[in-house]
Amino acid sequence: MFSAYDREGRKVCLLHYNNEEIKGMREKTFSCPDCGDPVILKTGNYVTPHFSHKPNKRCRHHVEGGEGKYHENGKRDLYYWFQQQGIFVKLEYYIRRIKQRPDLLVKWENKYYAIEFQCSTIPGEVIVNRSRQYLSIGIHPIWLIGMRRISYKSDHIIMQRFEWLFFQKLSKESISPRLLSYCPNVKRCLLFDEPYPYKRKVYGSARIQPLHRFTFAHWFQNIENMKSSFINKWFEIKKMFRLTVPKRLSRQEQIFRNWLYEKGFHPQQLPAYINVPISSHYKIETPLYIWQAFLCIGFIKDQEIGETFTYNQCLEYVERWIMYRNIPFYHDDKEPIYEYLLLLQHLGIIETVGKYTFMKVDNIHLYELLEEALRQDALILQRLQV
Structure with missing residues:
Protein backbone atom coordinates (compact mmCIF):
# COMPACT_ATOMS: atom_id res chain seq x y z
CA MET A 1 0.00 0.00 0.00
CA PHE A 2 1.09 3.57 -0.62
CA SER A 3 -0.42 5.19 2.47
CA ALA A 4 0.27 4.90 6.20
CA TYR A 5 0.17 7.03 9.34
CA ASP A 6 3.35 8.42 10.85
CA ARG A 7 4.06 8.64 14.60
CA GLU A 8 2.20 11.95 14.83
CA GLY A 9 -0.93 10.49 13.23
CA ARG A 10 -0.48 12.26 9.91
CA LYS A 11 -1.29 10.35 6.74
CA VAL A 12 1.70 9.85 4.47
CA CYS A 13 1.09 9.01 0.80
CA LEU A 14 4.28 7.93 -0.95
CA LEU A 15 3.05 9.10 -4.35
CA HIS A 16 3.41 12.68 -3.11
CA TYR A 17 7.19 12.32 -2.51
CA ASN A 18 10.22 11.80 -4.73
CA ASN A 19 12.70 8.95 -4.27
CA GLU A 20 15.17 10.98 -2.22
CA GLU A 21 12.46 12.15 0.16
CA ILE A 22 11.21 8.59 0.55
CA LYS A 23 14.70 7.29 1.34
CA GLY A 24 14.88 9.86 4.13
CA MET A 25 11.81 8.26 5.75
CA ARG A 26 13.42 4.85 6.27
CA GLU A 27 14.07 5.35 9.96
CA LYS A 28 10.60 6.67 10.72
CA THR A 29 7.79 4.64 12.26
CA PHE A 30 4.53 4.06 10.40
CA SER A 31 1.27 2.23 11.10
CA CYS A 32 -1.45 0.65 8.97
CA PRO A 33 -4.59 2.79 8.39
CA ASP A 34 -6.75 -0.31 8.75
CA CYS A 35 -5.48 -2.27 11.75
CA GLY A 36 -3.06 0.19 13.38
CA ASP A 37 -0.19 -2.32 13.42
CA PRO A 38 3.33 -1.21 12.48
CA VAL A 39 4.20 -1.37 8.78
CA ILE A 40 7.56 -1.37 7.04
CA LEU A 41 8.58 1.16 4.39
CA LYS A 42 10.08 -0.77 1.48
CA THR A 43 12.08 1.00 -1.18
CA GLY A 44 15.02 0.36 -3.47
CA ASN A 45 16.25 0.42 -7.05
CA TYR A 46 13.98 -2.44 -8.15
CA VAL A 47 11.07 -1.93 -5.76
CA THR A 48 8.13 0.41 -6.08
CA PRO A 49 8.12 2.29 -2.75
CA HIS A 50 5.31 0.98 -0.56
CA PHE A 51 4.34 0.06 2.98
CA SER A 52 4.12 -3.59 3.97
CA HIS A 53 2.94 -5.45 7.06
CA LYS A 54 5.37 -7.53 9.06
CA PRO A 55 5.16 -11.30 8.37
CA ASN A 56 2.19 -13.26 9.77
CA LYS A 57 0.07 -10.23 10.57
CA ARG A 58 -3.67 -10.82 10.13
CA CYS A 59 -4.77 -7.40 8.92
CA ARG A 60 -8.11 -7.41 7.05
CA HIS A 61 -6.29 -5.89 4.09
CA HIS A 62 -4.01 -8.94 3.82
CA VAL A 63 -6.74 -11.47 4.47
CA GLU A 64 -8.82 -10.01 1.62
CA GLY A 65 -6.20 -10.24 -1.05
CA GLY A 66 -3.04 -8.41 -0.09
CA GLU A 67 -1.07 -6.43 -2.63
CA GLY A 68 1.89 -6.94 -4.89
CA LYS A 69 3.91 -4.89 -7.34
CA TYR A 70 1.38 -5.48 -10.15
CA HIS A 71 -1.47 -4.21 -7.98
CA GLU A 72 0.51 -1.27 -6.60
CA ASN A 73 1.55 -0.14 -10.08
CA GLY A 74 -2.00 -0.41 -11.39
CA LYS A 75 -3.39 1.57 -8.49
CA ARG A 76 -0.72 4.25 -8.99
CA ASP A 77 -1.46 4.48 -12.75
CA LEU A 78 -5.17 4.89 -12.13
CA TYR A 79 -4.55 7.52 -9.46
CA TYR A 80 -2.49 9.67 -11.84
CA TRP A 81 -5.00 9.02 -14.66
CA PHE A 82 -7.83 10.51 -12.60
CA GLN A 83 -5.66 13.45 -11.57
CA GLN A 84 -4.76 14.21 -15.18
CA GLN A 85 -8.48 14.49 -15.98
CA GLY A 86 -8.98 16.97 -13.14
CA ILE A 87 -11.16 14.49 -11.24
CA PHE A 88 -11.16 14.52 -7.45
CA VAL A 89 -9.39 11.35 -6.28
CA LYS A 90 -8.12 10.03 -2.95
CA LEU A 91 -5.68 7.13 -2.72
CA GLU A 92 -6.41 4.44 -0.11
CA TYR A 93 -8.83 6.68 1.74
CA TYR A 94 -10.09 4.98 4.89
CA ILE A 95 -13.87 5.32 5.29
CA ARG A 96 -14.35 4.96 9.04
CA ARG A 97 -18.13 4.72 8.86
CA ILE A 98 -17.96 1.34 7.11
CA LYS A 99 -14.34 0.45 7.91
CA GLN A 100 -13.41 0.14 4.25
CA ARG A 101 -10.43 1.49 2.33
CA PRO A 102 -10.96 1.37 -1.45
CA ASP A 103 -7.94 1.58 -3.71
CA LEU A 104 -9.27 4.92 -4.95
CA LEU A 105 -12.14 7.14 -3.88
CA VAL A 106 -13.35 9.32 -6.76
CA LYS A 107 -15.88 12.13 -6.96
CA TRP A 108 -17.26 12.78 -10.46
CA GLU A 109 -20.43 14.58 -11.51
CA ASN A 110 -21.59 14.85 -7.89
CA LYS A 111 -21.27 11.11 -7.23
CA TYR A 112 -18.69 9.19 -5.25
CA TYR A 113 -17.11 6.03 -6.67
CA ALA A 114 -15.00 3.40 -4.93
CA ILE A 115 -12.51 2.06 -7.47
CA GLU A 116 -11.20 -1.42 -6.65
CA PHE A 117 -8.39 -2.95 -8.72
CA GLN A 118 -8.55 -6.69 -7.99
CA CYS A 119 -5.58 -8.83 -8.95
CA SER A 120 -5.84 -11.83 -6.62
CA THR A 121 -8.54 -14.41 -5.98
CA ILE A 122 -10.63 -13.73 -2.89
CA PRO A 123 -13.98 -15.17 -1.78
CA GLY A 124 -16.92 -13.87 -3.76
CA GLU A 125 -18.73 -13.02 -0.52
CA VAL A 126 -15.97 -10.52 0.32
CA ILE A 127 -16.47 -8.73 -2.99
CA VAL A 128 -20.25 -8.63 -2.60
CA ASN A 129 -20.16 -7.53 1.04
CA ARG A 130 -17.65 -4.79 0.37
CA SER A 131 -19.79 -3.47 -2.49
CA ARG A 132 -22.91 -3.51 -0.33
CA GLN A 133 -21.12 -1.49 2.33
CA TYR A 134 -20.13 1.15 -0.23
CA LEU A 135 -23.69 1.32 -1.57
CA SER A 136 -25.10 1.64 1.96
CA ILE A 137 -23.54 5.12 2.22
CA GLY A 138 -24.17 6.18 -1.37
CA ILE A 139 -20.79 5.27 -2.87
CA HIS A 140 -20.89 3.40 -6.19
CA PRO A 141 -18.37 0.54 -6.42
CA ILE A 142 -16.49 -0.06 -9.67
CA TRP A 143 -14.33 -3.16 -9.97
CA LEU A 144 -11.45 -3.67 -12.38
CA ILE A 145 -9.56 -6.92 -12.65
CA GLY A 146 -5.89 -7.26 -13.44
CA MET A 147 -5.58 -8.16 -17.11
CA ARG A 148 -3.13 -10.93 -16.33
CA ARG A 149 -6.11 -12.86 -14.92
CA ILE A 150 -7.62 -13.17 -18.39
CA SER A 151 -6.29 -14.00 -21.83
CA TYR A 152 -7.41 -11.50 -24.47
CA LYS A 153 -7.58 -12.62 -28.10
CA SER A 154 -8.75 -10.67 -31.13
CA ASP A 155 -12.37 -11.84 -30.85
CA HIS A 156 -12.72 -13.30 -27.36
CA ILE A 157 -11.33 -13.55 -23.86
CA ILE A 158 -10.52 -16.67 -21.87
CA MET A 159 -11.23 -16.61 -18.16
CA GLN A 160 -12.28 -18.66 -15.14
CA ARG A 161 -15.47 -18.66 -13.06
CA PHE A 162 -14.06 -16.08 -10.61
CA GLU A 163 -13.81 -13.33 -13.23
CA TRP A 164 -17.56 -13.48 -13.90
CA LEU A 165 -18.07 -11.79 -10.53
CA PHE A 166 -16.74 -8.56 -12.04
CA PHE A 167 -19.23 -8.07 -14.86
CA GLN A 168 -21.22 -5.05 -13.72
CA LYS A 169 -23.82 -2.46 -14.61
CA LEU A 170 -22.16 0.95 -14.64
CA SER A 171 -25.05 3.16 -15.73
CA LYS A 172 -28.78 3.10 -16.33
CA GLU A 173 -28.05 3.22 -20.07
CA SER A 174 -25.97 0.02 -19.99
CA ILE A 175 -27.32 -2.50 -22.49
CA SER A 176 -25.25 -5.41 -21.17
CA PRO A 177 -22.89 -6.32 -18.34
CA ARG A 178 -19.40 -4.83 -18.63
CA LEU A 179 -16.02 -6.18 -17.61
CA LEU A 180 -13.28 -3.64 -16.89
CA SER A 181 -9.67 -4.74 -16.90
CA TYR A 182 -6.29 -3.02 -16.72
CA CYS A 183 -2.68 -4.11 -17.14
CA PRO A 184 -0.06 -1.82 -15.55
CA ASN A 185 2.75 -3.64 -17.38
CA VAL A 186 1.60 -2.47 -20.81
CA LYS A 187 -0.63 0.44 -19.62
CA ARG A 188 -3.67 -0.86 -21.50
CA CYS A 189 -7.31 -0.89 -20.45
CA LEU A 190 -10.03 -3.26 -21.69
CA LEU A 191 -13.78 -2.65 -21.82
CA PHE A 192 -15.71 -5.81 -22.65
CA ASP A 193 -19.49 -5.90 -23.26
CA GLU A 194 -22.20 -8.31 -24.47
CA PRO A 195 -20.62 -11.55 -23.27
CA TYR A 196 -21.45 -14.71 -25.22
CA PRO A 197 -19.68 -17.58 -23.44
CA TYR A 198 -18.77 -20.85 -25.06
CA LYS A 199 -17.02 -23.06 -22.52
CA ARG A 200 -14.05 -21.02 -21.22
CA LYS A 201 -14.08 -18.63 -24.18
CA VAL A 202 -16.23 -15.53 -24.00
CA TYR A 203 -17.05 -13.67 -27.22
CA GLY A 204 -18.33 -10.11 -27.17
CA SER A 205 -17.73 -6.46 -28.03
CA ALA A 206 -14.35 -5.21 -26.86
CA ARG A 207 -12.48 -1.95 -26.77
CA ILE A 208 -8.82 -2.14 -25.74
CA GLN A 209 -6.33 0.69 -25.94
CA PRO A 210 -3.77 2.60 -23.84
CA LEU A 211 -5.22 3.95 -20.62
CA HIS A 212 -4.40 7.56 -21.50
CA ARG A 213 -6.72 7.35 -24.53
CA PHE A 214 -9.68 6.63 -22.28
CA THR A 215 -11.52 9.06 -20.07
CA PHE A 216 -13.53 8.09 -17.01
CA ALA A 217 -16.69 8.89 -19.02
CA HIS A 218 -15.76 6.15 -21.51
CA TRP A 219 -16.21 3.55 -18.79
CA PHE A 220 -19.94 4.32 -18.77
CA GLN A 221 -20.53 4.41 -22.54
CA ASN A 222 -21.76 1.46 -24.59
CA ILE A 223 -19.44 -0.11 -27.16
CA GLU A 224 -20.41 -0.42 -30.83
CA ASN A 225 -22.27 -3.69 -31.40
CA MET A 226 -20.15 -6.34 -33.13
CA LYS A 227 -23.02 -8.77 -33.80
CA SER A 228 -22.32 -9.31 -37.50
CA SER A 229 -18.74 -10.55 -37.07
Whole structure:
Protein backbone atom coordinates (compact mmCIF):
# COMPACT_ATOMS: atom_id res chain seq x y z
CA MET A 1 0.00 0.00 0.00
CA PHE A 2 1.09 3.57 -0.62
CA SER A 3 -0.42 5.19 2.47
CA ALA A 4 0.27 4.90 6.20
CA TYR A 5 0.17 7.03 9.34
CA ASP A 6 3.35 8.42 10.85
CA ARG A 7 4.06 8.64 14.60
CA GLU A 8 2.20 11.95 14.83
CA GLY A 9 -0.93 10.49 13.23
CA ARG A 10 -0.48 12.26 9.91
CA LYS A 11 -1.29 10.35 6.74
CA VAL A 12 1.70 9.85 4.47
CA CYS A 13 1.09 9.01 0.80
CA LEU A 14 4.28 7.93 -0.95
CA LEU A 15 3.05 9.10 -4.35
CA HIS A 16 3.41 12.68 -3.11
CA TYR A 17 7.19 12.32 -2.51
CA ASN A 18 10.22 11.80 -4.73
CA ASN A 19 12.70 8.95 -4.27
CA GLU A 20 15.17 10.98 -2.22
CA GLU A 21 12.46 12.15 0.16
CA ILE A 22 11.21 8.59 0.55
CA LYS A 23 14.70 7.29 1.34
CA GLY A 24 14.88 9.86 4.13
CA MET A 25 11.81 8.26 5.75
CA ARG A 26 13.42 4.85 6.27
CA GLU A 27 14.07 5.35 9.96
CA LYS A 28 10.60 6.67 10.72
CA THR A 29 7.79 4.64 12.26
CA PHE A 30 4.53 4.06 10.40
CA SER A 31 1.27 2.23 11.10
CA CYS A 32 -1.45 0.65 8.97
CA PRO A 33 -4.59 2.79 8.39
CA ASP A 34 -6.75 -0.31 8.75
CA CYS A 35 -5.48 -2.27 11.75
CA GLY A 36 -3.06 0.19 13.38
CA ASP A 37 -0.19 -2.32 13.42
CA PRO A 38 3.33 -1.21 12.48
CA VAL A 39 4.20 -1.37 8.78
CA ILE A 40 7.56 -1.37 7.04
CA LEU A 41 8.58 1.16 4.39
CA LYS A 42 10.08 -0.77 1.48
CA THR A 43 12.08 1.00 -1.18
CA GLY A 44 15.02 0.36 -3.47
CA ASN A 45 16.25 0.42 -7.05
CA TYR A 46 13.98 -2.44 -8.15
CA VAL A 47 11.07 -1.93 -5.76
CA THR A 48 8.13 0.41 -6.08
CA PRO A 49 8.12 2.29 -2.75
CA HIS A 50 5.31 0.98 -0.56
CA PHE A 51 4.34 0.06 2.98
CA SER A 52 4.12 -3.59 3.97
CA HIS A 53 2.94 -5.45 7.06
CA LYS A 54 5.37 -7.53 9.06
CA PRO A 55 5.16 -11.30 8.37
CA ASN A 56 2.19 -13.26 9.77
CA LYS A 57 0.07 -10.23 10.57
CA ARG A 58 -3.67 -10.82 10.13
CA CYS A 59 -4.77 -7.40 8.92
CA ARG A 60 -8.11 -7.41 7.05
CA HIS A 61 -6.29 -5.89 4.09
CA HIS A 62 -4.01 -8.94 3.82
CA VAL A 63 -6.74 -11.47 4.47
CA GLU A 64 -8.82 -10.01 1.62
CA GLY A 65 -6.20 -10.24 -1.05
CA GLY A 66 -3.04 -8.41 -0.09
CA GLU A 67 -1.07 -6.43 -2.63
CA GLY A 68 1.89 -6.94 -4.89
CA LYS A 69 3.91 -4.89 -7.34
CA TYR A 70 1.38 -5.48 -10.15
CA HIS A 71 -1.47 -4.21 -7.98
CA GLU A 72 0.51 -1.27 -6.60
CA ASN A 73 1.55 -0.14 -10.08
CA GLY A 74 -2.00 -0.41 -11.39
CA LYS A 75 -3.39 1.57 -8.49
CA ARG A 76 -0.72 4.25 -8.99
CA ASP A 77 -1.46 4.48 -12.75
CA LEU A 78 -5.17 4.89 -12.13
CA TYR A 79 -4.55 7.52 -9.46
CA TYR A 80 -2.49 9.67 -11.84
CA TRP A 81 -5.00 9.02 -14.66
CA PHE A 82 -7.83 10.51 -12.60
CA GLN A 83 -5.66 13.45 -11.57
CA GLN A 84 -4.76 14.21 -15.18
CA GLN A 85 -8.48 14.49 -15.98
CA GLY A 86 -8.98 16.97 -13.14
CA ILE A 87 -11.16 14.49 -11.24
CA PHE A 88 -11.16 14.52 -7.45
CA VAL A 89 -9.39 11.35 -6.28
CA LYS A 90 -8.12 10.03 -2.95
CA LEU A 91 -5.68 7.13 -2.72
CA GLU A 92 -6.41 4.44 -0.11
CA TYR A 93 -8.83 6.68 1.74
CA TYR A 94 -10.09 4.98 4.89
CA ILE A 95 -13.87 5.32 5.29
CA ARG A 96 -14.35 4.96 9.04
CA ARG A 97 -18.13 4.72 8.86
CA ILE A 98 -17.96 1.34 7.11
CA LYS A 99 -14.34 0.45 7.91
CA GLN A 100 -13.41 0.14 4.25
CA ARG A 101 -10.43 1.49 2.33
CA PRO A 102 -10.96 1.37 -1.45
CA ASP A 103 -7.94 1.58 -3.71
CA LEU A 104 -9.27 4.92 -4.95
CA LEU A 105 -12.14 7.14 -3.88
CA VAL A 106 -13.35 9.32 -6.76
CA LYS A 107 -15.88 12.13 -6.96
CA TRP A 108 -17.26 12.78 -10.46
CA GLU A 109 -20.43 14.58 -11.51
CA ASN A 110 -21.59 14.85 -7.89
CA LYS A 111 -21.27 11.11 -7.23
CA TYR A 112 -18.69 9.19 -5.25
CA TYR A 113 -17.11 6.03 -6.67
CA ALA A 114 -15.00 3.40 -4.93
CA ILE A 115 -12.51 2.06 -7.47
CA GLU A 116 -11.20 -1.42 -6.65
CA PHE A 117 -8.39 -2.95 -8.72
CA GLN A 118 -8.55 -6.69 -7.99
CA CYS A 119 -5.58 -8.83 -8.95
CA SER A 120 -5.84 -11.83 -6.62
CA THR A 121 -8.54 -14.41 -5.98
CA ILE A 122 -10.63 -13.73 -2.89
CA PRO A 123 -13.98 -15.17 -1.78
CA GLY A 124 -16.92 -13.87 -3.76
CA GLU A 125 -18.73 -13.02 -0.52
CA VAL A 126 -15.97 -10.52 0.32
CA ILE A 127 -16.47 -8.73 -2.99
CA VAL A 128 -20.25 -8.63 -2.60
CA ASN A 129 -20.16 -7.53 1.04
CA ARG A 130 -17.65 -4.79 0.37
CA SER A 131 -19.79 -3.47 -2.49
CA ARG A 132 -22.91 -3.51 -0.33
CA GLN A 133 -21.12 -1.49 2.33
CA TYR A 134 -20.13 1.15 -0.23
CA LEU A 135 -23.69 1.32 -1.57
CA SER A 136 -25.10 1.64 1.96
CA ILE A 137 -23.54 5.12 2.22
CA GLY A 138 -24.17 6.18 -1.37
CA ILE A 139 -20.79 5.27 -2.87
CA HIS A 140 -20.89 3.40 -6.19
CA PRO A 141 -18.37 0.54 -6.42
CA ILE A 142 -16.49 -0.06 -9.67
CA TRP A 143 -14.33 -3.16 -9.97
CA LEU A 144 -11.45 -3.67 -12.38
CA ILE A 145 -9.56 -6.92 -12.65
CA GLY A 146 -5.89 -7.26 -13.44
CA MET A 147 -5.58 -8.16 -17.11
CA ARG A 148 -3.13 -10.93 -16.33
CA ARG A 149 -6.11 -12.86 -14.92
CA ILE A 150 -7.62 -13.17 -18.39
CA SER A 151 -6.29 -14.00 -21.83
CA TYR A 152 -7.41 -11.50 -24.47
CA LYS A 153 -7.58 -12.62 -28.10
CA SER A 154 -8.75 -10.67 -31.13
CA ASP A 155 -12.37 -11.84 -30.85
CA HIS A 156 -12.72 -13.30 -27.36
CA ILE A 157 -11.33 -13.55 -23.86
CA ILE A 158 -10.52 -16.67 -21.87
CA MET A 159 -11.23 -16.61 -18.16
CA GLN A 160 -12.28 -18.66 -15.14
CA ARG A 161 -15.47 -18.66 -13.06
CA PHE A 162 -14.06 -16.08 -10.61
CA GLU A 163 -13.81 -13.33 -13.23
CA TRP A 164 -17.56 -13.48 -13.90
CA LEU A 165 -18.07 -11.79 -10.53
CA PHE A 166 -16.74 -8.56 -12.04
CA PHE A 167 -19.23 -8.07 -14.86
CA GLN A 168 -21.22 -5.05 -13.72
CA LYS A 169 -23.82 -2.46 -14.61
CA LEU A 170 -22.16 0.95 -14.64
CA SER A 171 -25.05 3.16 -15.73
CA LYS A 172 -28.78 3.10 -16.33
CA GLU A 173 -28.05 3.22 -20.07
CA SER A 174 -25.97 0.02 -19.99
CA ILE A 175 -27.32 -2.50 -22.49
CA SER A 176 -25.25 -5.41 -21.17
CA PRO A 177 -22.89 -6.32 -18.34
CA ARG A 178 -19.40 -4.83 -18.63
CA LEU A 179 -16.02 -6.18 -17.61
CA LEU A 180 -13.28 -3.64 -16.89
CA SER A 181 -9.67 -4.74 -16.90
CA TYR A 182 -6.29 -3.02 -16.72
CA CYS A 183 -2.68 -4.11 -17.14
CA PRO A 184 -0.06 -1.82 -15.55
CA ASN A 185 2.75 -3.64 -17.38
CA VAL A 186 1.60 -2.47 -20.81
CA LYS A 187 -0.63 0.44 -19.62
CA ARG A 188 -3.67 -0.86 -21.50
CA CYS A 189 -7.31 -0.89 -20.45
CA LEU A 190 -10.03 -3.26 -21.69
CA LEU A 191 -13.78 -2.65 -21.82
CA PHE A 192 -15.71 -5.81 -22.65
CA ASP A 193 -19.49 -5.90 -23.26
CA GLU A 194 -22.20 -8.31 -24.47
CA PRO A 195 -20.62 -11.55 -23.27
CA TYR A 196 -21.45 -14.71 -25.22
CA PRO A 197 -19.68 -17.58 -23.44
CA TYR A 198 -18.77 -20.85 -25.06
CA LYS A 199 -17.02 -23.06 -22.52
CA ARG A 200 -14.05 -21.02 -21.22
CA LYS A 201 -14.08 -18.63 -24.18
CA VAL A 202 -16.23 -15.53 -24.00
CA TYR A 203 -17.05 -13.67 -27.22
CA GLY A 204 -18.33 -10.11 -27.17
CA SER A 205 -17.73 -6.46 -28.03
CA ALA A 206 -14.35 -5.21 -26.86
CA ARG A 207 -12.48 -1.95 -26.77
CA ILE A 208 -8.82 -2.14 -25.74
CA GLN A 209 -6.33 0.69 -25.94
CA PRO A 210 -3.77 2.60 -23.84
CA LEU A 211 -5.22 3.95 -20.62
CA HIS A 212 -4.40 7.56 -21.50
CA ARG A 213 -6.72 7.35 -24.53
CA PHE A 214 -9.68 6.63 -22.28
CA THR A 215 -11.52 9.06 -20.07
CA PHE A 216 -13.53 8.09 -17.01
CA ALA A 217 -16.69 8.89 -19.02
CA HIS A 218 -15.76 6.15 -21.51
CA TRP A 219 -16.21 3.55 -18.79
CA PHE A 220 -19.94 4.32 -18.77
CA GLN A 221 -20.53 4.41 -22.54
CA ASN A 222 -21.76 1.46 -24.59
CA ILE A 223 -19.44 -0.11 -27.16
CA GLU A 224 -20.41 -0.42 -30.83
CA ASN A 225 -22.27 -3.69 -31.40
CA MET A 226 -20.15 -6.34 -33.13
CA LYS A 227 -23.02 -8.77 -33.80
CA SER A 228 -22.32 -9.31 -37.50
CA SER A 229 -18.74 -10.55 -37.07
CA PHE A 230 -19.76 -12.46 -33.96
CA ILE A 231 -22.48 -14.41 -35.79
CA ASN A 232 -19.93 -15.46 -38.41
CA LYS A 233 -17.67 -16.70 -35.63
CA TRP A 234 -20.53 -18.65 -34.06
CA PHE A 235 -21.01 -20.58 -37.29
CA GLU A 236 -17.45 -21.86 -36.89
CA ILE A 237 -18.27 -22.79 -33.28
CA LYS A 238 -21.32 -24.78 -34.38
CA LYS A 239 -19.31 -26.46 -37.10
CA MET A 240 -16.62 -27.55 -34.64
CA PHE A 241 -19.30 -28.80 -32.27
CA ARG A 242 -20.73 -31.05 -34.97
CA LEU A 243 -17.39 -32.28 -36.32
CA THR A 244 -15.31 -32.91 -33.20
CA VAL A 245 -15.55 -34.71 -29.87
CA PRO A 246 -13.61 -33.17 -26.96
CA LYS A 247 -10.61 -35.25 -25.86
CA ARG A 248 -11.82 -34.93 -22.29
CA LEU A 249 -15.50 -34.83 -21.46
CA SER A 250 -16.70 -33.13 -18.31
CA ARG A 251 -19.16 -35.06 -16.17
CA GLN A 252 -21.95 -32.78 -17.40
CA GLU A 253 -20.93 -33.31 -21.04
CA GLN A 254 -20.79 -37.08 -20.53
CA ILE A 255 -24.29 -37.12 -18.96
CA PHE A 256 -25.61 -35.07 -21.88
CA ARG A 257 -24.09 -37.26 -24.58
CA ASN A 258 -25.26 -40.45 -22.87
CA TRP A 259 -28.77 -38.98 -22.64
CA LEU A 260 -28.68 -38.09 -26.33
CA TYR A 261 -27.37 -41.53 -27.36
CA GLU A 262 -30.08 -43.26 -25.31
CA LYS A 263 -32.63 -41.40 -27.39
CA GLY A 264 -30.91 -42.65 -30.54
CA PHE A 265 -29.39 -39.32 -31.56
CA HIS A 266 -25.91 -37.94 -32.22
CA PRO A 267 -24.76 -34.31 -31.71
CA GLN A 268 -24.28 -34.02 -35.47
CA GLN A 269 -28.03 -34.50 -35.93
CA LEU A 270 -29.23 -31.76 -33.62
CA PRO A 271 -31.51 -29.09 -35.14
CA ALA A 272 -29.84 -25.86 -36.21
CA TYR A 273 -31.80 -23.91 -33.59
CA ILE A 274 -29.92 -25.75 -30.83
CA ASN A 275 -26.61 -24.16 -29.79
CA VAL A 276 -27.85 -20.75 -30.93
CA PRO A 277 -26.66 -17.67 -28.96
CA ILE A 278 -29.12 -15.36 -27.22
CA SER A 279 -28.29 -12.13 -25.45
CA SER A 280 -28.91 -13.48 -21.94
CA HIS A 281 -27.39 -16.94 -22.20
CA TYR A 282 -24.34 -15.76 -20.21
CA LYS A 283 -26.56 -16.07 -17.12
CA ILE A 284 -26.44 -19.87 -17.38
CA GLU A 285 -23.13 -21.61 -16.74
CA THR A 286 -24.30 -24.88 -18.31
CA PRO A 287 -23.18 -24.96 -21.97
CA LEU A 288 -25.72 -23.50 -24.35
CA TYR A 289 -26.11 -26.61 -26.51
CA ILE A 290 -26.88 -28.77 -23.45
CA TRP A 291 -29.80 -26.84 -21.99
CA GLN A 292 -31.25 -25.94 -25.40
CA ALA A 293 -31.12 -29.61 -26.43
CA PHE A 294 -32.80 -30.71 -23.19
CA LEU A 295 -35.60 -28.21 -23.80
CA CYS A 296 -36.12 -29.00 -27.50
CA ILE A 297 -35.44 -32.75 -27.57
CA GLY A 298 -36.50 -33.63 -24.04
CA PHE A 299 -39.60 -31.47 -23.73
CA ILE A 300 -40.94 -29.74 -26.87
CA LYS A 301 -40.32 -32.71 -29.20
CA ASP A 302 -42.72 -34.85 -27.12
CA GLN A 303 -45.55 -32.33 -27.50
CA GLU A 304 -48.14 -32.86 -30.22
CA ILE A 305 -48.68 -30.28 -32.97
CA GLY A 306 -51.26 -27.82 -31.64
CA GLU A 307 -50.57 -28.75 -28.02
CA THR A 308 -49.95 -25.86 -25.63
CA PHE A 309 -47.48 -25.58 -22.79
CA THR A 310 -46.30 -22.83 -20.46
CA TYR A 311 -43.06 -21.09 -19.76
CA ASN A 312 -43.16 -22.40 -16.18
CA GLN A 313 -43.38 -25.99 -17.48
CA CYS A 314 -40.29 -25.40 -19.61
CA LEU A 315 -38.48 -23.80 -16.71
CA GLU A 316 -39.34 -26.65 -14.34
CA TYR A 317 -38.10 -29.21 -16.86
CA VAL A 318 -34.84 -27.48 -17.83
CA GLU A 319 -33.78 -26.28 -14.37
CA ARG A 320 -33.03 -29.87 -13.39
CA TRP A 321 -30.14 -29.79 -15.82
CA ILE A 322 -28.69 -26.31 -15.52
CA MET A 323 -26.50 -24.24 -13.22
CA TYR A 324 -26.88 -20.46 -13.13
CA ARG A 325 -23.83 -18.20 -13.20
CA ASN A 326 -23.09 -15.90 -10.25
CA ILE A 327 -23.06 -12.31 -11.56
CA PRO A 328 -23.95 -10.21 -8.50
CA PHE A 329 -23.47 -6.72 -9.99
CA TYR A 330 -25.70 -6.92 -13.06
CA HIS A 331 -29.45 -7.44 -13.10
CA ASP A 332 -32.04 -7.01 -15.83
CA ASP A 333 -35.40 -8.49 -16.78
CA LYS A 334 -34.10 -10.87 -19.43
CA GLU A 335 -34.58 -14.56 -18.66
CA PRO A 336 -32.63 -16.92 -20.94
CA ILE A 337 -35.21 -19.74 -21.10
CA TYR A 338 -37.97 -17.30 -21.99
CA GLU A 339 -35.75 -15.47 -24.48
CA TYR A 340 -34.99 -18.79 -26.17
CA LEU A 341 -38.70 -19.64 -26.41
CA LEU A 342 -39.25 -16.31 -28.17
CA LEU A 343 -36.44 -17.22 -30.58
CA LEU A 344 -38.15 -20.56 -31.35
CA GLN A 345 -41.33 -18.59 -32.01
CA HIS A 346 -39.42 -16.32 -34.42
CA LEU A 347 -38.11 -19.41 -36.20
CA GLY A 348 -41.59 -20.90 -36.56
CA ILE A 349 -41.27 -23.88 -34.20
CA ILE A 350 -43.81 -22.59 -31.67
CA GLU A 351 -46.36 -19.78 -31.46
CA THR A 352 -47.35 -17.52 -28.61
CA VAL A 353 -50.95 -17.91 -27.46
CA GLY A 354 -50.50 -15.88 -24.29
CA LYS A 355 -47.63 -14.00 -22.67
CA TYR A 356 -46.32 -17.16 -21.01
CA THR A 357 -48.19 -19.81 -23.02
CA PHE A 358 -46.96 -21.37 -26.25
CA MET A 359 -48.25 -23.81 -28.86
CA LYS A 360 -46.17 -26.22 -30.90
CA VAL A 361 -46.70 -25.63 -34.62
CA ASP A 362 -43.85 -27.60 -36.22
CA ASN A 363 -42.05 -30.84 -35.49
CA ILE A 364 -38.51 -30.98 -34.17
CA HIS A 365 -36.52 -32.34 -37.11
CA LEU A 366 -33.14 -34.01 -36.68
CA TYR A 367 -30.82 -34.26 -39.66
CA GLU A 368 -29.66 -37.44 -41.37
CA LEU A 369 -26.76 -35.83 -43.24
CA LEU A 370 -24.02 -33.60 -41.81
CA GLU A 371 -24.10 -31.42 -44.92
CA GLU A 372 -27.76 -30.61 -44.32
CA ALA A 373 -27.08 -29.76 -40.68
CA LEU A 374 -24.29 -27.33 -41.61
CA ARG A 375 -26.44 -25.74 -44.33
CA GLN A 376 -29.26 -25.18 -41.85
CA ASP A 377 -26.82 -23.77 -39.29
CA ALA A 378 -25.77 -21.12 -41.80
CA LEU A 379 -29.39 -20.26 -42.65
CA ILE A 380 -30.43 -19.94 -38.99
CA LEU A 381 -27.50 -17.66 -38.15
CA GLN A 382 -28.21 -15.51 -41.22
CA ARG A 383 -31.73 -14.97 -39.90
CA LEU A 384 -30.29 -13.84 -36.57
CA GLN A 385 -28.29 -11.10 -38.31
CA VAL A 386 -31.43 -9.45 -39.66
